[in-house]
Amino acid sequence: MVRILIVEDEKPIADLLDMSLTAAGYACECLDNGAAAADAVEHRRWDLILLDVMLPGIDGFELMEYLAPLNVPVIFITARSGVKDRIKGLRLGADDYIVKPFEIAELLARVETVLRRYHKTDANIVLGDVVVDVHSRTVYKGGELVSLTAKEYSLLVLFLQNKNIALFRETIYERVWENEYMGDSRTVDLHVQRLRRKLGWQERICAVYKVGYRLEVNE
Ligand code: CA
Numbered sequence: 001m002v003r004i005l006i007v008e009d010e011k012p013i014a015d016l017l018d019m020s021l022t023a024a025g026y027a028c029e030c031l032d033n034g035a036a037a038a039d040a041v042e043h044r045r046w047d048l049i050l051l052d053v054m055l056p057g058i059d060g061f062e063l064m065e066y067l068a069p070l071n072v073p074v075i076f077i078t079a080r081s082g083v084k085d086r087i088k089g090l091r092l093g094a095d096d097y098i099v100k101p102f103e104i105a106e107l108l109a110r111v112e113t114v115l116r117r118y119h120k121t122d123a124n125i126v127l128g129d130v131v132v133d134v135h136s137r138t139v140y141k142g143g144e145l146v147s148l149t150a151k152e153y154s155l156l157v158l159f160l161q162n163k164n165i166a167l168f169r170e171t172i173y174e175r176v177w178e179n180e181y182m183g184d185s186r187t188v189d190l191h192v193q194r195l196r197r198k199l200g201w202q203e204r205i206c207a208v209y210k211v212g213y214r215l216e217v218n219e
């Protein structure tokens with residue numbers, strides 16, 4: 001899930017941002033001061049930070065100087081009158097700004113644009129009750145975490161990128177194991193069997209005679 005940190009000390013605005021972004025499918029956390037935000041940025045992964053300029057203690061600009069080297073996208077939240085603030089924010093390395101009071105649609109559009117620029121749009125792959133979170137390389141089935149090995153995970157992603165396409169064992173081996181195929185298909189077969197069992201995909205991952213396997217998707 002795309003994780004957004006909201007740093008805003010005006011609670012009604014923080015709540016509005018939180019509600020709108022959560023409804024749009026983002027995972028949000030709100031903090032009301034710069035020190036807590038610096039701490040949160042140091043210890044947790046964020047895909048985007050929405051940063052108010054006027055904050056108690058460490059203000060948005062000071063925090064921006066701290067954030068700039070970390071390569072986390074930042075959108076400043078500024079007051080209507082704060083033209084100088086907007087310019088200063090952009091000069092400090094912010095990606096964009098929104099002006100209070102803002103329209104929700106505009107907020108979402110700006111957030112999406114910045115995330116897309118950083119290739120951080122929500123990269124979940126969903127098939128039936130299986131969800132693959134590409135950022136964290138975690139897989140859920142019916143909301144439950146499925147424990148996959150690194151090879152099983154790569155195999156799953158390969159199938160998902162090639163829906164309804166028969167993949168040769170050689171291709172699967174070379175793509176997942178990143179080695180030249182030496183004619184032993186048991187490794188591929190074993191991993192396909194294990195993946196089928198873990199995901200309940202006995203029907204979905206079909207054996208293709210003399211070829212290999214195909215992920216069946218009728219959706
Ligand atoms: Ca403020």
